[in-house]
Amino acid sequence: MKPFTQHRGIVAALDRANIDTDSIIPKQYLKSVARTGFGPNLFDDWRYLSPGDPQSDHSKRPLNPDFVLNQARYQNASVLLTGANFGCGSSREHAVWAFLDAGFRAIVAPTFADIFDTNAAKCGLLTVCLPDEVVRAMMDEVSATEGAQLDIDLQEQTVRTDSGETHTFDIDPQRKRCLLEGLDDIALSLQHAELIRQFEAERRTRAPWLFDRFGTRS
Amino acid sequence: MPQTLYDKLWDDHVVRVDEDGIALLYIDCQLVHEVTSPQAFEGLRLEGRTPWRADSIVAVADHNVPTEPGIEEIADPTSRHQIETLDANCAEFGLLEFPMGNPRQGIVHVIGPELGVTLPGMTIVCGDSHTSTHGALATLAFGIGTSQVEHVLATQCLPVRKSENMLIRLEGTPPAGITAKDMALALIGRIGTAGGTGCAIEFSGSAVEQLSIEGRMTLCNMAIEAGARSGMVAVDDTTLAYVQDRPYAPTGNTWKDAEKQWRDLRSDSDAVYARAVVVHANELAPQVTWGTSPEMVVSIDASVPKLSDIPDPAQARDAENALDYMGLHGGEAITDLELDCVFIGSCTNARIEDLRAAADVVRGRTRAKRVRQALVVPGSGQVKAQAEAEGLDQIFVDAGFEWREPGCSMCLAMNADRLEPRERCAATSNRNFEGRQGQGGRTHLVSPAMAAAAACAGHFVDVRNYLS
Numbered sequence: 001m002k003p004f005t006q007h008r009g010i011v012a013a014l015d016r017a018n019i020d021t022d023s024i025i026p027k028q029y030l031k032s033v034a035r036t037g038f039g040p041n042l043f044d045d046w047r048y049l050s051p052g053d054p055q056s057d058h059s060k061r062p063l064n065p066d067f068v069l070n071q072a073r074y075q076n077a078s079v080l081l082t083g084a085n086f087g088c089g090s091s092r093e094h095a096v097w098a099f100l101d102a103g104f105r106a107i108v109a110p111t112f113a114d115i116f117d118t119n120a121a122k123c124g125l126l127t128v129c130l131p132d133e134v135v136r137a138m139m140d141e142v143s144a145t146e147g148a149q150l151d152i153d154l155q156e157q158t159v160r161t162d163s164g165e166t167h168t169f170d171i172d173p174q175r176k177r178c179l180l181e182g183l184d185d186i187a188l189s190l191q192h193a194e195l196i197r198q199f200e201a202e203r204r205t206r207a208p209w210l211f212d213r214f215g216t217r218s
Numbered sequence: 219m220p221q222t223l224y225d226k227l228w229d230d231h232v233v234r235v236d237e238d239g240i241a242l243l244y245i246d247c248q249l250v251h252e253v254t255s256p257q258a259f260e261g262l263r264l265e266g267r268t269p270w271r272a273d274s275i276v277a278v279a280d281h282n283v284p285t286e287p288g289i290e291e292i293a294d295p296t297s298r299h300q301i302e303t304l305d306a307n308c309a310e311f312g313l314l315e316f317p318m319g320n321p322r323q324g325i326v327h328v329i330g331p332e333l334g335v336t337l338p339g340m341t342i343v344c345g346d347s348h349t350s351t352h353g354a355l356a357t358l359a360f361g362i363g364t365s366q367v368e369h370v371l372a373t374q375c376l377p378v379r380k381s382e383n384m385l386i387r388l389e390g391t392p393p394a395g396i397t398a399k400d401m402a403l404a405l406i407g408r409i410g411t412a413g414g415t416g417c418a419i420e421f422s423g424s425a426v427e428q429l430s431i432e433g434r435m436t437l438c439n440m441a442i443e444a445g446a447r448s449g450m451v452a453v454d455d456t457t458l459a460y461v462q463d464r465p466y467a468p469t470g471n472t473w474k475d476a477e478k479q480w481r482d483l484r485s486d487s488d489a490v491y492a493r494a495v496v497v498h499a500n501e502l503a504p505q506v507t508w509g510t511s512p513e514m515v516v517s518i519d520a521s522v523p524k525l526s527d528i529p530d531p532a533q534a535r536d537a538e539n540a541l542d543y544m545g546l547h548g549g550e551a552i553t554d555l556e557l558d559c560v561f562i563g564s565c566t567n568a569r570i571e572d573l574r575a576a577a578d579v580v581r582g583r584t585r586a587k588r589v590r591q592a593l594v595v596p597g598s599g600q601v602k603a604q605a606e607a608e609g610l611d612q613i614f615v616d617a618g619f620e621w622r623e624p625g626c627s628m629c630l631a632m633n634a635d636r637l638e639p640r641e642r643c644a645a646t647s648n649r650n651f652e653g654r655q656g657q658g659g660r661t662h663l664v665s666p667a668m669a670a671a672a673a674c675a676g677h678f679v680d681v682r683n684y685l686s
């Protein structure tokens with residue numbers, strides 16, 4: 001996982017609440033067995049005027065001029081500013097992979113849905129929660145200023161706008177550490193392998209019916 | 219300290235808690251399907267790891283499988299490749315898999331409980347948000363992303379922070395024609411799709427006690443649509459009767475030991491919850507969603523809301539998007555909405571009781587002419603066999619419905635079953651998101667009986683008038 005420390009980048013405003021992961025990356029792209037290549041299909045149904053599938057040449061598909069992220073000013077955006085309950089619905093991590101693949105490093109919203117939020121943290125995409133009214137004010141500022149950027153400092157837990165306003169945000173300390181250092185949390189869990197084995201042995205005594213049930217190798 | 223069911227299940231699986239309060243939670247069983255697992259297996263291989271406990275994993279292909287009878291080979295090469303990848307990963311790591319064509323194949327959340335893979339007291343995860351379904355059997359079950367799938371494969375554990383306890387009490391006896399689906403939709407209409415965010419929901423109350431396990435599964439299935447990662451119901455006699463004699467359930471003395479432990483899987487009477495909501499099930503009417511989020515829902519006798527009736531500007535903006543997408547102006551009577559398709563299926567509502575309820579309505583009626591397609595997709599091979607033994611398939615076929623092979627089908631349209639742009643569909647699934655059932659398709663969520671009645675009428679009708 002790529003560490004996240006500080007980031008300054010163009011911010012794109014997508015003013016909508018309850019954006020679900022089906023909208024972020026439609027189902028037909030979930031057939032891929034890879035982790036990359038989803039960038040062109042971020043918000044696919046909204047982004048293009050013609051339907052697409054994994055075989056399409058996306059560069060030839062007509063873009064929807066009414067979709068905000070298609071505006072020229074947002075082409076190099078790396079931060080998304082958006083509405084509450086972002087990423088609700090399906091658990092597909094492809095939604096996070098699509099953002100990373102499209103060059104995004106952070107998403108700012110009033111709230112996130114649980115699974116999306118967890119997936120983002122595991123992949124190095126920073127999710128920043130700021131109060132409703134702050135997000136709303138930022139939306140207005142960003143929409144009014146072409147090329148608006150945000151400065152995000154994870155160590156300091158701050159977001160600074162071009163107008164110089166600084167907002168602090170909360171983040172789980174464990175998540176912060178993993179993001180800052182780009183840690184592989186599987187390796188962290190495996191440091192406790194002995195403890196896991198002990199727990200497992202006890203569990204086997206308490207609930208033997210949960211062991212040796214499936215599979216051909218153990 | 220009095221404990222909730224969730225507290226008990228949680229405490230029972232904590233390996234350690236770190237200084238930040240994050241628990242390493244032991245996972246008893248991981249369910250795997252073809253869409254969210256390939257990258258996890260690949261990650262495992264890249265690190266030179268193998269599954270920690272192959273005997274705790276069950277795999278099944280469900281999302282991509284074709285449901286038209288007689289298809290052995292998937293036409294879409296990417297779908298086929300994904301399923302072949304699952305087969306190959308299961309073979310490589312020695313995992314139990316129910317592949318396409320196996321009589322036990324079906325939607326992952328239908329086959330788990332049905333086979334006795336899901337047992338009370340377990341922790342269960344799956345790379346699928348509707349894993350909450352398994353909570354109906356007093357398990358702690360939740361959906362995870364692919365990185366976490368890999369984590370559990372490699373370590374049998376997940377680092378997680380405990381959620382808040384939320385109680386949903388469903389009280390009263392629901393009138394005839396009101397199902398678990400209506401209760402779930404009415405609840406989400408009230409608390410919203412973020413209403414349970416950060417919470418583990420326990421469903422209790424007299425209406426839940428009266429529900430079958432299948433009905434409880436429908437409720438827990440929809441917990442994720444209320445924003446909660448898990449939903450659960452305490453163990454009672456109904457639970458034990460359901461579990462007993464399932465293929466992977468314990469037997470003999472082991473059953474007796476298990477039963478003794480399971481009886482304790484209920485909240486203490488003085489347990490405290492961070493949040494609580496009471497819904498009076500006896501006051502409910504059949505529910506129909508009108509928009510593109512499950513919280514956009516009204517009763518069958520109501521109308522689609524008008525924008526002018528929504529005071530909150532943010533909500534009005536969402537409603538405007540939704541009305542536009544759904545091809546509605548606002549103010550239409552729900553019973554005036556005409557349908558092009560009907561889908562009876564999914565992990566929410568494709569178990570045998572769902573098919574019986576739908577067949578009861580269809581018996582002696584026929585599909586309305588304007589309905590292009592009415593699909594009945596059983597949740598599993600076992601459900602299909604049972605329905606055929608009861609002659610339900612014939613009732614559907616005689617009425618002009620299509621009787622299909624098990625799979626996720628038009629719940630998310632990853633296979634060939636999908637809506638055409640602008641087609642309006644009554645669906646028994648769980649998500650009415652834009653494009654969910656096919657790009658541009660318009661989904662209205664309802665119960666199986668409501669979907670069946672709508673297929674016969676050609677528009678939504680109050681199923682209470684259809685019951686004999």
Ligand code: SF4
Pocket residue numbers: 280281325326327346348564565566625626629630647648
């Ligand atoms: S039936 Fe629908 S909701 Fe259930 S697992 Fe399949 S795709 Fe997901």
